[in-house]
Amino acid sequence: MAIKKFEDVIVWQKAQEFAVAIYSEFTNCKDYGFRDQITRAVVSISNNIAEGFERGTNADFKRFLYFAVSSNSEVRSMLYLAEKLSYLGIPQSLILIEKSNEISKMLYGLIKSITKP
Template sequence: MSKIERFEEIQAWQKARLLVKEVYSISNTGGFVKDFGLRDQIRRAAVSIMLNIAEGFARKTNKEFIQYLVIAHGSAAEVQAALYVAFDQEYLSEAEFDKLYGSADNTSKMVLGFINYLRKAQ
């Protein structure tokens, strides 16, 4: 694996960025528009994934980076839980839920894979 020079090169960050775009897009429609609390929470959780990957990378040690990736992984689970709330409130169709949940799950798996890689490198 070549050395990563910038956090933007991290595939998990790229995937998280796409998830944020999807979350912002869907939360600008339907019932989400009026549910300010849920809309804000799911957006902050999605953004947290990106921000924690970037901040952890900037720490320059694997130990600290892993800590931030663990937080990012938790934020991905928070997005998934919020999606259930949105689905149960009928803000999302089943297809929209499945698509977003899958994106969050893929992001989560990429973050977890990166954590495992860094732990082995220690």
């Protein structure tokens, strides 16, 4: 059965949960530039999945999934920096980095599933 709406895409759901986790973690961060950048990037993950899905073609969907991969990579890079800047402790950064890696694997799996052989 084909997925009818982007809300049913599991990686979109995971990306939304990831965004909530990032927002929760950085809500009190006084480095406003850092906080703005990481929250914009994390929101971009699920938004690109949704936008690509609604385009209606596999080619467009695939292109937007790659945008989501890029945004996810940006968030993960910033998580490493957050740890180095002591904005996050090591245990929390590892948890969030693992969530990012899981989303990345799911995105690549979805890209592979819609790519014609």
